[in-house]
Amino acid sequence: MTATPPQPPEPSSEAPAEVPGVSRRRLLGVSGTAAVAGVVAGAGGLWAAERASGSTTSDAGALAAPSGAAALDAAIDFNGEHQAGIVTPAQDRLHFVALDVVTKDRAELVALLKTWTRAAERMTAGAEAAPGGLVGGGPFAAPEDTGEAYGLPASGLTVTIGFGPSLFDGRFGLADRRPAALADLPAFPGDQLEAARSGGDLCIQACANDPQVAVHAVRNLVRLGFGTVSARWSQLGFGRTSSTSTSQATPRNMFGFKDGTANVKAEDTEALAQHVWVASDDDASAGWMTGGSYLVARRIRMHIEVWDRTSLQEQEDVIGRDKKEGAPLGGAKEFDALDFARKAPDGQPAIPMNAHVRLAHESNLKGVRLLRRGYNFTDGTDGVGHLDAGLFFVAFMRDPRRQFVPMQQALAEKDGLNEYIEHNGSAVFACPPGTQPGQFWGQQLFA
Amino acid sequence: MSRPARPTRRAAAPLALVALAALGLSACTDKADASANASGGAGGPITVQADDTTCALSATTAKAGTVTFDITNAGTKVNEFYVYAAGDRIVSEVENITPGLKRQLKVEITEPGTFQTACKPGMVGDGIRGDFTVTGTAVAGSADQKVAKAISDYRAFVATESDKLLAGTQEFVAAVKAGDVAKAKQLYPTARLPWETIEPVAESFGDLDPRIDGREGDNPTFSGYHRLEKDLWVSGLQKDSGQVADTLLADVKQIVTKSKGVTPTALTIANGAKALLDEVATGKITGEEERYSHTDLWDFRGNLQGSQSALETLRPVVTERDAALQKALDSRFAELNQLLESHRVDGRFVSYTTLTDADLKALTVSLDALSEEVSKVPAVVETK
Numbered sequence: 001m002t003a004t005p006p007q008p009p010e011p012s013s014e015a016p017a018e019v020p021g022v023s024r025r026r027l028l029g030v031s032g033t034a035a036v037a038g039v040v041a042g043a044g045g046l047w048a049a050e051r052a053s054g055s056t057t058s059d060a061g062a063l064a065a066p067s068g069a070a071a072l073d074a075a076i077d078f079n080g081e082h083q084a085g086i087v088t089p090a091q092d093r094l095h096f097v098a099l100d101v102v103t104k105d106r107a108e109l110v111a112l113l114k115t116w117t118r119a120a121e122r123m124t125a126g127a128e129a130a131p132g133g134l135v136g137g138g139p140f141a142a143p144e145d146t147g148e149a150y151g152l153p154a155s156g157l158t159v160t161i162g163f164g165p166s167l168f169d170g171r172f173g174l175a176d177r178r179p180a181a182l183a184d185l186p187a188f189p190g191d192q193l194e195a196a197r198s199g200g201d202l203c204i205q206a207c208a209n210d211p212q213v214a215v216h217a218v219r220n221l222v223r224l225g226f227g228t229v230s231a232r233w234s235q236l237g238f239g240r241t242s243s244t245s246t247s248q249a250t251p252r253n254m255f256g257f258k259d260g261t262a263n264v265k266a267e268d269t270e271a272l273a274q275h276v277w278v279a280s281d282d283d284a285s286a287g288w289m290t291g292g293s294y295l296v297a298r299r300i301r302m303h304i305e306v307w308d309r310t311s312l313q314e315q316e317d318v319i320g321r322d323k324k325e326g327a328p329l330g331g332a333k334e335f336d337a338l339d340f341a342r343k344a345p346d347g348q349p350a351i352p353m354n355a356h357v358r359l360a361h362e363s364n365l366k367g368v369r370l371l372r373r374g375y376n377f378t379d380g381t382d383g384v385g386h387l388d389a390g391l392f393f394v395a396f397m398r399d400p401r402r403q404f405v406p407m408q409q410a411l412a413e414k415d416g417l418n419e420y421i422e423h424n425g426s427a428v429f430a431c432p433p434g435t436q437p438g439q440f441w442g443q444q445l446f447a
Numbered sequence: 448m449s450r451p452a453r454p455t456r457r458a459a460a461p462l463a464l465v466a467l468a469a470l471g472l473s474a475c476t477d478k479a480d481a482s483a484n485a486s487g488g489a490g491g492p493i494t495v496q497a498d499d500t501t502c503a504l505s506a507t508t509a510k511a512g513t514v515t516f517d518i519t520n521a522g523t524k525v526n527e528f529y530v531y532a533a534g535d536r537i538v539s540e541v542e543n544i545t546p547g548l549k550r551q552l553k554v555e556i557t558e559p560g561t562f563q564t565a566c567k568p569g570m571v572g573d574g575i576r577g578d579f580t581v582t583g584t585a586v587a588g589s590a591d592q593k594v595a596k597a598i599s600d601y602r603a604f605v606a607t608e609s610d611k612l613l614a615g616t617q618e619f620v621a622a623v624k625a626g627d628v629a630k631a632k633q634l635y636p637t638a639r640l641p642w643e644t645i646e647p648v649a650e651s652f653g654d655l656d657p658r659i660d661g662r663e664g665d666n667p668t669f670s671g672y673h674r675l676e677k678d679l680w681v682s683g684l685q686k687d688s689g690q691v692a693d694t695l696l697a698d699v700k701q702i703v704t705k706s707k708g709v710t711p712t713a714l715t716i717a718n719g720a721k722a723l724l725d726e727v728a729t730g731k732i733t734g735e736e737e738r739y740s741h742t743d744l745w746d747f748r749g750n751l752q753g754s755q756s757a758l759e760t761l762r763p764v765v766t767e768r769d770a771a772l773q774k775a776l777d778s779r780f781a782e783l784n785q786l787l788e789s790h791r792v793d794g795r796f797v798s799y800t801t802l803t804d805a806d807l808k809a810l811t812v813s814l815d816a817l818s819e820e821v822s823k824v825p826a827v828v829e830t831k
Binding site: 102118121122125126127131132135136137138140141142223226227228230437438 | 525527529531535536537540542543545546567569570571714779808812813815816817818819820822823825826829
């Protein structure tokens with residue numbers, strides 16, 4: 001990347017989306033215009049298939065971002081060809097929950113999906129989960145909306161649903177509708193997966209620029225589901241670990257390295273079609289997924305304390321980039337081309353053979369790319385005095401068997417980073433296409 | 448509940464006889480009440496022409512009774528239509544009127560007064576409001592007699608359970624005083640069972656509840672059932688165990704007399720039914736209540752049965768006003784009862800300590816599902 005486009009006001013973590021006097025409801029008036037069209041979503045970089053530099057093109061027209069605070073407050077359209085929350089510009093906060101379906105009644109599940117769709121549509125517009133949810137039920141009713149987001153702007157909330165492989169086990173007559181691509185992930189070397197952080201019949205990903213808004217969305221949907229579904233595990237995330245557009249500075253992960261230097265870009269419709277969206281002829285028996293995408297989630301615990309005692313040179317060798325600039329080793333600038341043939345003065349490869357960027361690069365993975373949308377997490381301490389922190393990896397793709405699985409296999413076998421990380425949660429979900437007004441999530445599946 | 452002095456609104460509201468308010472406003476959605484006369488009190492459906500900026504009603508007055516609105520969305524945004532009573536309380540609403548769609552809303556308004564209507568293009572905000580006047584005379588609610596019967600039924604239930612509590616406690620106390628530890632341990636959970644069924648009533652009497660059911664550390668003086676529980680299961684009978692048993696019996700006698708004098712309202716019955724399930728969620732399913740004997744599942748059973756019996760008295764009222772809710776209650780109670788009963792061996796509940804994490808999760812899932820439904824009952828039986 002040679003030309004850096006003009007920078008819009010940087011959304012700073014010190015400046016949350018507070019606009020005095022702009023209420024959640026009034027904000028809606030600007031929702032249509034403030035939704036940032038064409039800015040990129042996705043996480044990347046570390047844990048990522050690095051993209052050859054120089055091939056990134058920027059579309060200047062797509063970078064006409066609105067001013068910071070208004071953009072962070074704005075509502076994002078719920079309905080569309082694809083679900084929001086995939087190529088939507090990555091918001092700063094995440095609340096992700098995986099759920100088990102506890103009912104045996106298909107009709108009850110379908111009814112919940114309808115209820116959820118309406119509630120999610122309302123909440124993304126900045127409204128209460130149900131009409132008059134705050135106090136409209138009167139003094140003797142438990143309020144239908146839990147209330148903690150009342151008065152807050154829509155905050156760019158997106159709510160995205162996915163269906164796990166276990167949903168297709170026959171309980172709901174869906175066994176013959178399971179897409180082949182929705183295969184259980186194989187065991188990878190080094191995995192330390194915990195059942196209580198893995199799997200699930202359903203998932204809900206709520207992203208917003210205000211954590212309270214994201215948590216509110218999940219809390220209210222889970223509540224609506226009592227008796228039909230039960231939360232299996234959940235994850236809060238902060239600090240998007242993705243370069244969401246060429247107009248934004250690349251964020252850093254918990255290891256202090258830039259993350260998401262390259263990613264599938266939302267304005268690159270060709271790349272999205274090739275790597276992210278399921279096409280109509282992908283799977284004849286699962287046409288309901290056309291326009292959808294597969295979500296892989298991995299909870300990657302980072303051994304922060306060990307990393308922090310590691311020399312800078314070792315850190316940079318493990319990643320394959322320099323820490324300050326994010327340039328590939330042997331290069332000078334963040335977006336310089338990765339030169340895997342280049343030798344260091346000592347005759348060794350400038351980018352070590354087991355460096356993360358080398359193994360994750362698409363040139364080593366037959367062109368495989370993903371749309372990453374991960375988040376940093378810190379879940380307190382682990383009881384022996386260490387931070388329980390890391391990266392909650394979320395990626396969207398057209399077929400996990402061809403994309404995530406070979407990439408993770410390569411990384412799990414050789415990545416120098418493995419010394420410092422541990423995968424302890426894992427799940428895969430099929431995210432159906434978007435809805436039109438009046439439709440419900442997964443309508444095509446249950447039709 | 449046995450924690451000390453946790454003031455609750457429930458406890459603060461005396462369980463006195465409250466004159467039953469006439470059924471005020473009873474909401475019914477467009478889906479319910481298919482039998483209602485569509486022409487209603489106003490002499491015909493009121494048309495509502497809505498678009499993104501306007502909300503035009505063909506009439507802004509109607510006579511008390513069932514009022515029908517025919518709403519057409521001629522705009523470009525998804526719309527909603529609301530009827531509000533004073534205080535912005537929603538009387539009824541219809542959601543998700545997509546552009547071009549026509550929907551009908553039937554509202555039962557039993558008392559004359561000033562209301563508001565609102566269209567909400569885009570689903571958010573206060574909407575486009577207008578005053579709406581309901582004239583005529585109040586239409587008597589049909590549920591007064593049903594509510595009165597519910598109260599009398601609940602009083603009878605409390606009296607029966609109180610008698611069982613007294614009888615069971617007498618037997619238990621006698622075993623303790625006789626030094627028959629095995630028998631006392633056998634009797635302990637069943638003697639307490641009726642207590643757990645009427646807990647919302649019993650705990651409304653000042654310090655009697657903590658004296659009878661307080662846990663260690665809750666009170667300066669540790670007495671009552673749980674002191675004896677500790678003696679029986681952990682420390683062995685103490686010199687003063689007999690005395691503690693005598694005091695327990697005297698306190699229980701007082702509770703029994705007082706409980707029989709209580710006259711609840713439909714609202715307190717419904718809130719009590721919910722409170723019993725909250726007890727299960729915070730005390731029984733966690734194994735906190737019976738920390739020495741681990742007989743928590745008996746208390747669970749008592750709370751659950753108490754909740755179900757309370758709501759059984761309200762069944763005619765709930766069925767009349769929200770038949771779908773009654774159906775959901777029946778199904779959720781059946782599920783949880785079945786699950787709980789699966790933890791009996793030879794007629795007796797297993798020790799809490801033998802439950803696996805999966806058992807506890809299954810019970811919690813079922814309890815959450817039930818509790819959400821039960822939490823809807825108070826507003827259904829008390830609409831003022």
